[in-house]
Amino acid sequence: MSKPAPSGSITVLAGPTAVGKGTVSTFVRDNYPEVSLSVSATTRSPRPGEIDGVHYHFLSQEQFEQYIEQGAFLEWATVHGLNKYGTLKHTVEEAAAAGKRVLLEIDLQGARQVREALPGAHFVFLAPPSWEELVARLTGRGTESPEEQQRRLETARLELAAESEFDQTIVNEHVDVAAAELVQSMGIAPRTA
Incomplete structure (x- = not known):
């Protein structure tokens, strides 16, 4: 059992594609205003309903x-050989300086870069209930x-093999339960229904 992250700290959420990182992060953003969700930059086109x-x-x-070139990213990577994703330094620094608990939802490459830059961050791996469920989510x-x-x-498959690099694993079977486990690991009491 990992200890909760201290106030004003940074938690990194990563896991394989289609595991639901964005869905869990959105649930946290919508239900836990004390968490500052870092908004990543990307070169990919918006999906339906996504807002810049x-x-x-x-x-x-x-x-x-x-x-x-300006060194504006805390981390960045080319993902799936196609698009670039990155976390802007200033957004994370401003939120942490204000004493907020900051959540970074990023890919494995980015998590490794953040570990190099911020070794004191708390690293959470979001896992699927099974490989079959991950495939169904991606294709669905x-x-x-x-x-x-x-x-x-x-x-x-490569991302799943990196689970041992993380401080904690949360299985995303139900979004609300995974989000509650995540915020609890950040030192925030989960909401009760």
Whole structure:
């Protein structure tokens, strides 16, 4: 059992593609205002219903490259060989300086970079209930082509093998339960229904 993260600290949530990191993070954002959810930047196109600045900061390749050159990212990576994702330093630093508990929802590559930059952060691995459930979630959302689904599943196998690098594992069988476990690990009492 891991100890809760201290106030004003940073928690990194990572896990394989389609495990529900975004869904759990959104639940936390909507139900736990004391948590500051870091909004990642990406070069991928918005999915239906996604809002710039809320779900992601959607950037062009050129904008993203400028931020890299300026050293503006805490971490960044090219994911699935296609799009870039990154966490802007200033958003994390401002929230942590204000004493907020900061949640970074990022991929495995980004989590490894954050561990190098911020070894005192708390690292949580979000796992699927089973491989079959992960495949069903990825194919069921219908936002990627069959080729992209296959690429993501190949990446997911590698990501699942990295679970031991994390301080804690939470199985995402039910979003509300996974979110409650996550905020509890951040030192916040989960809400009761």
